[in-house]
Amino acid sequence: MNYKGSCHCGAATFSFSLPADIYETEVVSCNCSICSKNGYLMVYPKAADMTVHHSEDAVTEYRWASKKYPHYFCSSCGTSLYVTAPEGMDMRAVNARTIDGVELEKLKLKPMDGRSI
Template structure:
Protein backbone atom coordinates (compact mmCIF):
# COMPACT_ATOMS: atom_id res chain seq x y z
CA UNK A 1 0.00 0.00 0.00
CA UNK A 2 1.05 3.58 -0.20
CA UNK A 3 0.41 6.85 1.59
CA UNK A 4 0.51 10.44 0.46
CA UNK A 5 4.03 11.83 0.70
CA UNK A 6 5.52 13.42 2.59
CA UNK A 7 4.39 11.65 5.74
CA UNK A 8 4.03 14.24 8.47
CA UNK A 9 3.54 13.99 12.19
CA UNK A 10 3.62 16.20 15.25
CA UNK A 11 3.87 15.86 18.99
CA UNK A 12 0.76 16.74 21.03
CA UNK A 13 1.70 20.38 21.67
CA UNK A 14 3.10 20.99 18.16
CA UNK A 15 6.60 22.02 19.26
CA UNK A 16 8.20 19.14 17.32
CA UNK A 17 7.11 17.85 13.94
CA UNK A 18 8.58 15.69 11.22
CA UNK A 19 8.38 15.22 7.48
CA UNK A 20 9.34 11.89 5.93
CA UNK A 21 9.94 12.25 2.21
CA UNK A 22 9.85 8.53 1.30
CA UNK A 23 7.53 5.78 2.44
CA UNK A 24 9.11 3.27 4.81
CA UNK A 25 8.95 -0.39 3.82
CA UNK A 26 6.97 -1.21 7.00
CA UNK A 27 5.55 0.44 10.08
CA UNK A 28 7.50 -1.43 12.76
CA UNK A 29 6.40 -2.12 16.32
CA UNK A 30 9.34 -3.40 18.39
CA UNK A 31 9.21 -5.16 21.76
CA UNK A 32 12.69 -4.19 22.97
CA UNK A 33 12.99 -2.72 26.46
CA UNK A 34 12.59 0.92 25.35
CA UNK A 35 10.15 0.61 22.43
CA UNK A 36 7.59 -1.44 24.38
CA UNK A 37 7.64 1.15 27.14
CA UNK A 38 7.31 4.05 24.70
CA UNK A 39 4.48 2.43 22.72
CA UNK A 40 5.97 3.63 19.44
CA UNK A 41 5.49 2.39 15.88
CA UNK A 42 8.53 3.33 13.80
CA UNK A 43 8.91 4.43 10.21
CA UNK A 44 12.59 3.85 9.36
CA UNK A 45 14.61 5.77 6.81
CA UNK A 46 17.87 7.45 6.00
CA UNK A 47 18.60 10.72 7.80
CA UNK A 48 18.42 12.66 4.53
CA UNK A 49 14.85 11.43 3.92
CA UNK A 50 13.54 12.79 7.22
CA UNK A 51 13.34 16.38 8.41
CA UNK A 52 12.72 17.17 12.08
CA UNK A 53 11.20 20.60 12.58
CA UNK A 54 11.59 22.15 16.01
CA UNK A 55 13.19 24.99 17.88
CA UNK A 56 16.70 24.36 19.18
CA UNK A 57 16.60 22.40 22.44
CA UNK A 58 12.91 21.43 21.89
CA UNK A 59 13.67 17.75 22.43
CA UNK A 60 15.21 15.70 25.18
CA UNK A 61 17.59 13.01 23.96
CA UNK A 62 17.99 9.62 25.64
CA UNK A 63 20.63 7.02 24.83
CA UNK A 64 21.80 3.96 26.74
CA UNK A 65 23.67 0.67 26.35
CA UNK A 66 25.82 0.68 23.22
CA UNK A 67 24.84 4.34 22.62
CA UNK A 68 24.09 3.78 18.91
CA UNK A 69 20.62 5.37 19.06
CA UNK A 70 19.37 8.61 20.58
CA UNK A 71 15.62 8.67 21.27
CA UNK A 72 14.06 12.15 21.17
CA UNK A 73 10.98 13.34 23.05
CA UNK A 74 9.33 16.76 23.17
CA UNK A 75 10.43 18.73 26.25
CA UNK A 76 6.97 20.26 26.57
CA UNK A 77 4.43 17.45 26.09
CA UNK A 78 6.68 14.38 26.40
CA UNK A 79 5.75 12.64 23.13
CA UNK A 80 8.52 10.50 21.67
CA UNK A 81 8.99 11.86 18.16
CA UNK A 82 11.98 10.06 16.62
CA UNK A 83 15.30 8.35 17.06
CA UNK A 84 18.55 9.00 15.26
CA UNK A 85 21.54 6.73 14.77
CA UNK A 86 24.53 8.34 16.42
CA UNK A 87 27.14 5.57 16.27
CA UNK A 88 27.99 2.19 14.77
CA UNK A 89 25.81 0.61 12.09
CA UNK A 90 22.90 2.90 13.00
CA UNK A 91 24.78 6.09 12.05
CA UNK A 92 22.93 7.92 9.27
CA UNK A 93 19.63 6.15 10.00
CA UNK A 94 16.53 7.63 11.59
CA UNK A 95 13.03 6.59 12.46
CA UNK A 96 9.93 8.64 13.21
CA UNK A 97 7.08 7.68 15.50
CA UNK A 98 4.24 6.97 13.09
CA UNK A 99 1.72 7.12 15.94
CA UNK A 100 2.15 10.91 15.61
CA UNK A 101 1.07 10.87 11.95
CA UNK A 102 -2.50 11.08 10.66
CA UNK A 103 -4.82 8.21 11.63
CA UNK A 104 -4.67 5.41 9.08
CA UNK A 105 -1.01 5.98 8.15
CA UNK A 106 0.27 2.86 9.94
CA UNK A 107 -2.42 0.68 8.38
CA UNK A 108 -1.78 2.11 4.91
CA UNK A 109 1.95 1.32 5.14
CA UNK A 110 1.53 -2.12 6.69
CA UNK A 111 2.24 -2.90 10.34
CA UNK A 112 4.89 -5.49 11.32
CA UNK A 113 6.05 -6.72 14.72
CA UNK A 114 9.78 -6.98 15.41
CA UNK A 115 11.30 -9.04 18.23
CA UNK A 116 13.99 -6.66 19.43
CA UNK A 117 13.90 -8.27 22.88
CA UNK A 118 15.10 -11.72 21.91
CA UNK A 119 15.50 -13.06 18.36
CA UNK A 120 16.08 -9.81 16.42
CA UNK A 121 13.66 -11.01 13.71
CA UNK A 122 10.17 -10.14 12.53
CA UNK A 123 7.48 -12.15 14.30
CA UNK A 124 4.97 -12.18 11.43
Protein backbone atom coordinates in the same frame (compact mmCIF):
# COMPACT_ATOMS: atom_id res chain seq x y z
CA MET B 1 5.58 10.10 -0.36
CA ASN B 2 5.89 13.11 1.96
CA TYR B 3 4.78 13.14 5.58
CA LYS B 4 4.63 15.57 8.50
CA GLY B 5 4.67 14.73 12.16
CA SER B 6 4.57 16.39 15.54
CA CYS B 7 4.31 15.90 19.25
CA HIS B 8 1.02 16.25 21.13
CA CYS B 9 1.50 19.92 22.04
CA GLY B 10 2.90 20.94 18.64
CA ALA B 11 6.23 22.28 19.92
CA ALA B 12 8.28 19.66 18.03
CA THR B 13 7.55 19.19 14.33
CA PHE B 14 9.28 17.39 11.49
CA SER B 15 8.77 16.19 7.94
CA PHE B 16 10.17 13.29 5.96
CA SER B 17 9.69 11.26 2.83
CA LEU B 18 9.49 7.54 2.20
CA PRO B 19 9.97 5.79 -1.16
CA ALA B 20 6.47 4.26 -0.94
CA ASP B 21 3.12 5.05 0.64
CA ILE B 22 3.23 4.42 4.40
CA TYR B 23 0.40 1.89 4.08
CA GLU B 24 2.58 -0.16 1.70
CA THR B 25 5.65 0.10 3.96
CA GLU B 26 6.45 -2.38 6.72
CA VAL B 27 6.17 -0.63 10.08
CA VAL B 28 8.27 -2.24 12.80
CA SER B 29 6.57 -3.19 16.06
CA CYS B 30 9.43 -4.14 18.37
CA ASN B 31 9.02 -5.79 21.78
CA CYS B 32 12.22 -4.44 23.38
CA SER B 33 11.82 -2.50 26.61
CA ILE B 34 11.99 1.05 25.23
CA CYS B 35 9.75 0.35 22.24
CA SER B 36 7.20 -1.36 24.48
CA LYS B 37 7.22 1.39 27.13
CA ASN B 38 6.88 4.16 24.52
CA GLY B 39 4.49 2.43 22.14
CA TYR B 40 6.86 2.81 19.20
CA LEU B 41 5.76 1.77 15.73
CA MET B 42 8.76 2.66 13.58
CA VAL B 43 9.22 3.70 9.96
CA TYR B 44 12.72 4.30 8.62
CA PRO B 45 13.33 7.27 6.31
CA LYS B 46 16.85 8.09 5.15
CA ALA B 47 18.52 10.76 7.29
CA ALA B 48 18.71 13.10 4.29
CA ASP B 49 14.95 12.69 3.75
CA MET B 50 14.02 14.00 7.22
CA THR B 51 13.94 17.62 8.37
CA VAL B 52 13.21 18.87 11.88
CA HIS B 53 11.35 22.19 12.07
CA HIS B 54 11.72 22.80 15.79
CA SER B 55 14.36 24.40 17.95
CA GLU B 56 17.01 22.25 19.58
CA ASP B 57 15.53 22.83 23.04
CA ALA B 58 12.07 21.65 21.92
CA VAL B 59 13.30 18.06 22.28
CA THR B 60 15.11 16.12 24.97
CA GLU B 61 17.55 13.36 24.12
CA TYR B 62 17.61 10.04 25.94
CA ARG B 63 20.27 7.34 25.43
CA TRP B 64 20.31 3.93 27.04
CA ALA B 65 22.16 0.59 26.78
CA SER B 66 24.81 1.10 24.06
CA LYS B 67 24.20 4.88 24.07
CA LYS B 68 24.56 4.79 20.25
CA TYR B 69 20.96 5.65 19.37
CA PRO B 70 19.60 8.89 20.81
CA HIS B 71 15.83 8.87 21.27
CA TYR B 72 14.11 12.25 21.07
CA PHE B 73 11.08 13.32 23.10
CA CYS B 74 9.19 16.61 23.23
CA SER B 75 10.58 18.66 26.13
CA SER B 76 7.08 19.95 26.93
CA CYS B 77 4.59 17.10 26.48
CA GLY B 78 6.95 14.09 26.47
CA THR B 79 5.80 12.55 23.16
CA SER B 80 8.25 9.91 21.84
CA LEU B 81 9.16 11.25 18.39
CA TYR B 82 12.14 9.70 16.62
CA VAL B 83 15.55 8.07 16.93
CA THR B 84 18.75 8.96 15.12
CA ALA B 85 21.40 6.46 14.09
CA PRO B 86 25.13 6.83 14.76
CA GLU B 87 27.08 9.08 12.42
CA GLY B 88 27.69 7.40 9.10
CA MET B 89 24.37 5.52 9.09
CA ASP B 90 21.83 7.01 6.70
CA MET B 91 18.74 6.31 8.78
CA ARG B 92 16.17 7.78 11.12
CA ALA B 93 13.47 5.88 12.98
CA VAL B 94 10.20 7.81 13.22
CA ASN B 95 7.41 6.82 15.57
CA ALA B 96 4.47 6.32 13.19
CA ARG B 97 2.10 7.33 15.99
CA THR B 98 3.37 10.92 15.60
CA ILE B 99 2.67 11.19 11.85
CA ASP B 100 -0.14 13.60 11.06
CA GLY B 101 -3.29 11.87 9.78
CA VAL B 102 -1.93 8.32 9.80
CA GLU B 103 -4.54 5.60 10.33
CA LEU B 104 -2.76 3.16 12.62
CA GLU B 105 -5.16 0.29 11.96
CA LYS B 106 -4.20 0.36 8.25
CA LEU B 107 -0.44 -0.01 8.84
CA LYS B 108 1.37 -3.22 7.86
CA LEU B 109 3.04 -4.13 11.15
CA LYS B 110 6.19 -6.22 11.12
CA PRO B 111 6.94 -7.79 14.52
CA MET B 112 10.55 -7.62 15.69
CA ASP B 113 11.90 -9.56 18.65
CA GLY B 114 14.12 -6.82 20.07
CA ARG B 115 13.73 -8.27 23.56
CA SER B 116 15.97 -11.17 22.53
CA ILE B 117 18.74 -9.01 21.09
